[in-house]
Amino acid sequence: MNSVSTTENRPTVCIIGAGITGLTAARQLMLKGMRVLVLESALNSGGMLSAFSVGADRLEHIYHHIFTTDKDTLSLMTELNLEKDLHWYSVRDALFAGGRNYPFSTPLDLMRFSELPFLQRLKTGLTVLKASRLRDWRSLEQMTAAEWLIENCGLKAYEKLWAPLLRAKFDLDADEVSAVWIWNKFKLRGSSRASHGQSEKLGYLAGSFGRITDELTSQIIAGGGQILYGYTAMGLSHNNNAQDKSQAKYKISCILEDCSSVDFSADSVISTISTRQFANLSISLNLQEDYREKLLSVRYKANICMVIRLRKSLSQYYWNTICDNLPFVVAVEHTNMTGTGDYGGHIVYLSRYLDIADPVWTQSDGEIFQSFISGLEHVYPDFSVNDIIDWRLRRSRYAQPVIFRDYSNRKPDMNTPEEGVKLAGMAQIYPEDRGINYAIKLGKESAQAVENYLEVNKLI
Numbered sequence: 275m276n277s278v279s280t281t282e283n284r285p286t287v288c289i290i291g292a293g294i295t296g297l298t299a300a301r302q303l304m305l306k307g308m309r310v311l312v313l314e315s316a317l318n319s320g321g322m323l324s325a326f327s328v329g330a331d332r333l334e335h336i337y338h339h340i341f342t343t344d345k346d347t348l349s350l351m352t353e354l355n356l357e358k359d360l361h362w363y364s365v366r367d368a369l370f371a372g373g374r375n376y377p378f379s380t381p382l383d384l385m386r387f388s389e390l391p392f393l394q395r396l397k398t399g400l401t402v403l404k405a406s407r408l409r410d411w412r413s414l415e416q417m418t419a420a421e422w423l424i425e426n427c428g429l430k431a432y433e434k435l436w437a438p439l440l441r442a443k444f445d446l447d448a449d450e451v452s453a454v455w456i457w458n459k460f461k462l463r464g465s466s467r468a469s470h471g472q473s474e475k476l477g478y479l480a481g482s483f484g485r486i487t488d489e490l491t492s493q494i495i496a497g498g499g500q501i502l503y504g505y506t507a508m509g510l511s512h513n514n515n516a517q518d519k520s521q522a523k524y525k526i527s528c529i530l531e532d533c534s535s536v537d538f539s540a541d542s543v544i545s546t547i548s549t550r551q552f553a554n555l556s557i558s559l560n561l562q563e564d565y566r567e568k569l570l571s572v573r574y575k576a577n578i579c580m581v582i583r584l585r586k587s588l589s590q591y592y593w594n595t596i597c598d599n600l601p602f603v604v605a606v607e608h609t610n611m612t613g614t615g616d617y618g619g620h621i622v623y624l625s626r627y628l629d630i631a632d633p634v635w636t637q638s639d640g641e642i643f644q645s646f647i648s649g650l651e652h653v654y655p656d657f658s659v660n661d662i663i664d665w666r667l668r669r670s671r672y673a674q675p676v677i678f679r680d681y682s683n684r685k686p687d688m689n690t691p692e693e694g695v696k697l698a699g700m701a702q703i704y705p706e707d708r709g710i711n712y713a714i715k716l717g718k719e720s721a722q723a724v725e726n727y728l729e730v731n732k733l734i
């Protein structure tokens with residue numbers, strides 16, 4: 275076993291995960307003069323934002339857009355000089371229900387959605403409006419989304435419209451999801467609309483959002499930070515070799531691709547991975563039992579996302595939510611937002627969230643491809659498999675934490691009982707839902723918390 279120790283006379287902060295959260299935190303700490311070491315199990319930066327080459331352009335493995343209200347993303351892009359390549363688009367959305375596609379971009383579309391009785395369409399519209407104006411989200415904490423939606427929109431609207439959407443995201447846990455989660459969606463979409471009655475504006479960065487994590491990576495390396503790929507953090511413990519405060523307090527053990535292991539020491543640690551993974555790797559820290567219980571009680575949905583390049587467009591819609599029971603729950607025709615540009619075809623993502631106990635999770639890529647394609651033929655009868663130029667599939671194990679009722683009391687806090695160790699994963703984002711903007715915000719907050727810790731302990 276190799277051992278790497280810090281010799282420079284400035285504190286070392288170890289960051290686990292080179293996604294947008296970890297890289298944002300690392301850059302901020304580096305700019306403050308800290309020595310940063312980022313450990314990443316994959317062979318590249320970016321995490322869920324990582325991109326690949328398509329035609330003469332780049333594209334994320336998973337669909338992404340941002341909202342006009344994503345202030346932290348916008349200000350980071352300005353700092354990185356990327357905002358000049360950010361474009362805003364008005365898109366058309368649809369809902370596939372009862373075997374047909376309904377336009378679903380504007381309040382008027384909702385009023386025309388004939389799958390629901392008119393009164394329930396009206397109530398649904400009013401609920402969305404009311405929710406987007408509600409500030410006191412805590413008043414919703416004890417209710418499930420199902421209870422709140424049935425009470426406000428009516429049972430039929432819930433069954434036809436909302437239950438499929440909740441199931442699409444949370445699968446078997448759909449009935450338990452907090453009303454705060456759905457409130458937040460209404461609020462976000464409402465404030466992103468240019469004005470009442472217009473469809474919302476979505477932002478996309480030319481060349482993919484992977485450019486943000488690429489630029490962060492370059493800046494961290496140029497500033498003397500270290501990012502190690504293929505290093506999977508397996509253990510976090512106290513550094514028993516530390517004799518006094520001048521020596522790093524924590525030891526992080528990694529396993530490499532060749533099964534060898536290596537230890538690092540650090541004065542402080544930020545973990546950006548799931549709470550469950552963190553609970554396992556931090557076992558030797560003996561964190562308080564109630565905190566460990568919180569870590570282990572967070573449930574995550576996995577995601578399967580297939581991206582296909584097509585010779586011709588499927589429809590005029592960017593986003594199509596699938597309410598009927600099909601193998602995927604959303605079809606995102608990315609090029610209906612951005613145009614086909616240099617992709618060399620039309621880009622469509624098909625995505626589904628699921629529990630890893632679901633047999634689909636362990637199906638081969640080919641099997642998933644077959645079932646997704648049969649679903650696509652159902653939604654777009656003009657589509658033919660011969661239209662496909664190429665495709666690829668990405669599985670994300672920890673794609674979405676389930677936000678249960680009373681989540682403010684269930685959420686494991688960013689400040690763990692071990693003062694020098696901070697937790698900055700998707701499960702720490704609340705009442706907002708996980709997303710690039712909140713990942714950046716949390717990355718900055720965790721870096722600030724580390725700086726405070728180092729200051730209080732006179733390590734800087």
Ligand SMILES: Cc1cc2nc3c(=O)[nH]c(=O)nc-3n(C[C@H](O)[C@H](O)[C@H](O)COP(=O)(O)OP(=O)(O)OC[C@H]3O[C@@H](n4cnc5c(N)ncnc54)[C@H](O)[C@@H]3O)c2cc1C
Pocket residue numbers: 290291292293294295296313314315316319320321322323336337338339340505506507508546547551577579625670673674698699700708709710711713
């Ligand atoms: C289907 C889908 C669609 C989305 N669409 C949008 C969207 O349109 N707009 C938006 O704003 N957000 C969207 N998001 C959310 C957004 O992608 C995430 O919120 C964000 O990328 C999370 O970044 P992160 O750094 O917190 O996590 P990640 O990107 O998951 O980064 C964590 C990193 O840690 C690494 N890692 C894991 N375990 C270890 C270990 N033991 N040791 C070392 N490294 C480890 C992983 O390889 C990964 O690189 C979407 C997410 C999904 C799943």
